[in-house]
Amino acid sequence: xxxxxxxxxxxxxxxxxxxxxxxxxxxxxxxxxxxxxxxxxxxxxxxxxxxxxxxxxxxxxxxxxxxxxxxxxxx
Numbered sequence: 530x531x532x533x534x535x536x537x538x539x540x541x542x543x544x545x546x547x548x549x550x551x552x553x554x555x556x557x558x559x560x561x562x563x564x565x566x567x568x569x570x571x572x573x574x575x576x577x578x579x580x581x582x583x584x585x586x587x588x589x590x591x592x593x594x595x596x597x598x599x600x601x602x603x604x
């Protein structure tokens with residue numbers, strides 16, 4: 530399990546893709562990012578699925594941050 534802090538990311542989805550690409554098959558990632566406008570939360574669900582990952586959990590961490598827990602699927 531690896532924790533990834535993307536709160537200061539300028540390009541959330543590109544950075545998340547790079548993290549997922551570098552992850553091992555079956556690895557669990559806890560990803561923290563700023564909510565900004567709420568659409569990024571909804572987009573992250575679809576994005577995770579497109580990257581062949583399983584969304585294990587999603588929750589509001591505090592007033593401005595969101596956490597998703599994903600698992601890179603085995604092929």
